[in-house]
Amino acid sequence: MKLFILLLLTIAEAYAVPVLNRNMAADGTVVTIWPDHLDSNHFYFAPNLMRIANDGRGTPKFHLTQYALGNCGRIGRRLGKCHEKAMLTSLLIADFEKEQLREAQAGIKKIRPQARFSAIPFLASKVEFDTSLKEFIDDHNCSPKAGQAADEVPCSMTLNSQGIYVLVPFLNAGSVLPFKFIYKIAGVIEGPDGKFQNQVLDYGLTVNLGGELLVKHPDLRLF
Secondary structure, three states, X not given: OHHHHHHHHHHHHHOOOEEOOOOOOOOOOOOEXXXXXXXXXXXXXXXXXXXEOEOOOOOEOEEEEEEXXXXXXXXXXXXXXXXXXXXXXXXXEEEOOHHHHHHHHXXXXXXXXXXXXXXXXXXXXXXXXXXXXXXXXXXXXXXXXOEEOOOOEEEEEEEOHHHHHHHHHHHHOOXXXXXXEEEEEEEEEEXXXXXEEEEEEXXXXXXXXXXXXXXXXXXHHOO
C-alpha cells in the first residue's frame, strides 16, 4: 500500500493535477470543480452519482443470467446440494447535476474565457456495499484500476439464491439498489503560503442500480 501511495504522489509531482482544496463552483451547489495546479485555464469536474448506461435508444446496458452449481437433480435439490446463482452485469456511467454544472462552468468562463473542463481522472477505485446488501451478493467485480470519472464502468455481481429471490423482483419493480463507488484521486492541496503539497483523496459516489430503465426488463421477468 505504501508503494502505491508513493506512486500516486510521484505522478502528482510529474503532471498537472487538480487542487483538491479549491472548489470553484458556487457555494450551495452540489457541483465540485477543481482548478489545475499548473494550467490556469484547465478545470476538473466531479460527478454526483452513477447510474446504468444505455445504448442511446434507451435500452439499458444490463444483463442477468441464472445458473446453478452442485447437484441440481431432484435428490440434490431436496438435500440442499444445489446452489442457485445469477450473474448480473451492467455498464455504469457517471451522472451530473447538469444544470448546476453548466451554471458553474459559465461562471468560471466569465473569469477565464479560455477555460476548458474535463472529468476528474482517477488512479484506482473500489465498491462498498451496505451491510443490508452483502448477504445477497457472493462476489463482484466493479472496480477498474484507472480512467476518467466519465468513463463507462463495467460492473458484475454474483447473486446467491437469496439475492435472486429478493433483489430481482425488487429491480423488476423499478426500485433502486444503492451502493457506493469510491475513486482514489491524486492531486495537491494549496497551503496559506501558496505552496502545494501532494494529496491523495477518496471521492465517494452513490450508484443507483435500477430504476425506471429496468422496469419489466426481459432478463428480470424470467425469474
